[in-house]
Amino acid sequence: MKNIMYYQVLARKWRPQVFTDVAGQDYVLTALSNSLSMDKVHHAYLFSGTRGVGKTTIARLLAKGLNCKIGITSKFCSKCANCLEIEQGRFVDLIEIDAASRTKVEDTRELLENVQYVPVRGRFKIYLIDEVHMLSRYSFNALLKILEEPPMHVKFLLATTDPQKLPITVLSRCLRFHLKALDVDQIFHKLQSILEKEEIVYELQALRLLAYAANGSMRDALSLTEQAIAMGLGKVNTVNVNLILGILDDEKPLKLIEALFTKNVAYSIDLLDQIALYGIEWDAILAELLSLLHRIAILKFLPNSLGDNRYIKYDTELKELSRKISFNQIQLYYQILSVGRKDLMLAPNPRIGVEMILLRAITFKQQERIDETPICHHNNIILKNEKDLMPKPSGRLSNISEMIDQYNTEKFSEIPESISKKEQKKIVCDEGVDIYKPLVPYVNSYKKELKKNSDVSEKKELMPEKFLNNSTNINTVLSPCIDNTKREQYAEWISLLIRESQKRDVWAAQIDSLELPQMVRLLALNSWKEEKLPHICLHLRSSHRHLHTVLAQKTLVSALSQLLGNKIELSIIEDDNPEILTPIEWQNFIYKEKLEQVTQSIAKDSKVQVLRTFFSSDLEEESIKPL
CATH class of the missing domain: 1.10.8.60 (Helicase, Ruva Protein; domain 3)
Structure with missing residues (x-):
């Protein structure tokens, strides 16, 4: 009779026989190897993770390490009778149980009746229970006591793909290792x-x-x-x-992306016709397009990124596409395709669904945001009832910080380039002059005002602009449009505050000479600087900690190094000490100072004093602004 050669599948033929053969799972292997080397092995282990990552394989290797004839070791021989029998699945003291087929409590009790008996061949009797989460509740109850205090010669190795289904009482009795999916x-x-x-x-x-x-x-x-x-x-x-x-070669998805970017509907449909001839899964096409969009988005910011090796031969084309399209457009396409992929099952058939998703992406037009204030071509009347709706002045300092923050954010994006270059000059203060000394009384007063205002929990909100503009009574003769005028006045006096703060604070002047993005500029404006070159420390107010990011700090380091001509080291810490003011707080302080000067000037005015004397009137100080 001829010898029959049985074929053994690759997954069984090349199953790891020693710890070093296992792909990935480094932390699990290290922990188990150390436990075996120190002879400190737990009585129950739980291996969890998705299918095919090595749960049962590692459990068998652990059984080898416990029963190898050379002793308890992580470097077992794989040649002794015990090791060979474990490899072949016929070791009498390794009891493998499929919990999915033995879920009844009677099966568990029958199994546990033999726990008390000592091992026949090996050093330990090992119970390897696969898919342990399939056991019934009564089976778990029967297992609990023996799992908590097993005999010295017994070890439990549990494996599961769904550890959430295990009772917490079982989890607490096991040493758990979660095996990660391999990359x-x-x-x-x-x-x-x-x-x-x-x-x-x-x-x-x-x-x-x-x-x-x-x-x-x-x-x-x-x-x-x-x-x-x-x-x-x-x-x-x-x-x-x-x-x-059921996937395409990389060329056709790339051509589909190009058709998407160029908004070529005819070419897109033609490509889908070609794809249909291959019998490809339509969901896989959308997944491939999403992967390509992700790669293009990465190349938009990191042109030299290695990225996915699948697309390495198309990197030139992908880089060219990343230069031609904005990041917002890439995000828009990604969102449309990812949402469409979820809705694909609702389409009459997948082909129709993919066509409609691509057409939606091609024809979608992003609405431009209009930041400019609409021009008023007609004069209008503010009616009596509308006067009641107009916002009344709140506390003098209640919203000044918000207005200055907004102005600092908009300043560098809205003013003409010629003006911004003229204004961005470095202001150098004479180090020999103590510019803070004459301001001490004002600073102390300002600190008290800040503390007082910080206790106020509620602020009056302005009425929505859209509601205020819904006037039904328009007159072409009377009062001019006031919105643009107010905006110009606010911009003018806030600009004066900023320039004044730059004269008093060297750090504020330096910030003005730096070319920074808006959010990074706000980070600098809400910090005060402590300098000991080459190290600079910024003390950031904790209320603005959200502005501190790794990217913002790198941008500041680059800008300051370029300004000072030397490479600097920058650290940013949170500091709410009010003794030293930040540039924003300087602006608030100067505003308060000027407001007090104007208030005193008005109060001393002879005409105002006459009105207060003869008409018993009071000066409404809340309405005064230093314009």
Whole structure:
């Protein structure tokens, strides 16, 4: 009789036999190896994770380490009788149980009746329960007591893909290890190693596609690889892998992206007709388009990024596309395609769904945001009832900080370039003059005012501009439009406050000479500077901690280094000490100072004193503004 050669699948043939053969899971292997080396092995282990990441494999390797004849070790021989029998699945003291098929409490009780007996061949009797979450509630109750205090010769190894279904009482009795899904590179290198040992010809791009399709599972990757080997007559090539996975070559998705960016509807439909001939999954097409959009978005900010090796041969085309389109448009397309992908199942058929998604993306027109104040071509009357609706002046300092913040944000984007360049000059203060000394009384007064205002929890809100503008009574003769005038007046006196603060505070002057993005400028304006070159420390108010980001700090370092001509080290700490004012607080302080001067000037005016004396009137100080 001829000897029959049985074929063994790759997943079983190349199952790891020692810890070093396992792909990934470094922290799990390190912990188990150290436990074996120190002879400090827990009585119950729980291995969780998705399918095909090595839960059962690692459990068997742990069983080897516990029962190897050379002793308890992480470097077991894999040659002794115990190790070989564990590899072959016939070791009498390794009891493997499939919980999915033995869910009844009677099965668990029958199993646990034998726990008391000592092992026959090995050092420990090991119970390996796979898919343990499938046990019934009564089975778990039967397992609890023995799991908490098992005999010294018993070890429990539990494996599950769904640890959330395990009772908390079971979880608390186990040493838990969560096995992570393998990344693409780990699967790719493992496949490459196995195929080289098998002497099978392969294409790198084909292996890369198989590694992506495995979704983190080594077993899935090996199963797909065997399918590709069978289809390619002993070879693994990209064409066959594309057919197996139901995906396109990279060229057609790239052309679809180009058609999307150029808004070429006819070309897009023609490409979909070509794709339909391949019998490709339509959901996979949308997934590929989303991956390409992600790569283009990354190249928009990091042109030299290596990124995904799948698209490395198209990097030139992708970089060119990233330069031609705005980031907002990329985000818009990504959002339309990702939302459309979720709705694909609702379409009459997938082809129609994909066509409508692409048409939606091509024809969608983003509305431009209008920041300019509308020009009023007619004069209008403020009616009596509308006067009652107009915002009444609140506390003098209640909203000045918000107005200055808004002005600082808008200043550098709205004013003409010629003016901004003229204004952005470095103001140098004479170091020999103590500019703060004469301001001490005003600063102390300002601090008290700040503390007083910080206790106020409610502020009056202005009426929405849209509501105020809905006047039904328009007159072409009387009062002129006031919105633009007020805006110009506010801009003018806020600009004066900023210039005055730059004369009094060196740091404020330096900020004005730096070319910074708006949010980074606000970070600087809400900090005071402590300088000891080459180190600079910014003391940021805690209420503005959200402005402190890694990117903002890097931008500030670059700008300050360029301004000072030397590389500086920058640190940013939170500091609410009111003894030293930030540029924004200087602006508030100067506003308060000028407001007091104007108030005193008006109060001393002879005409105002006459009115107060003869008409018993009071001066409404809240309405005074230093314009």
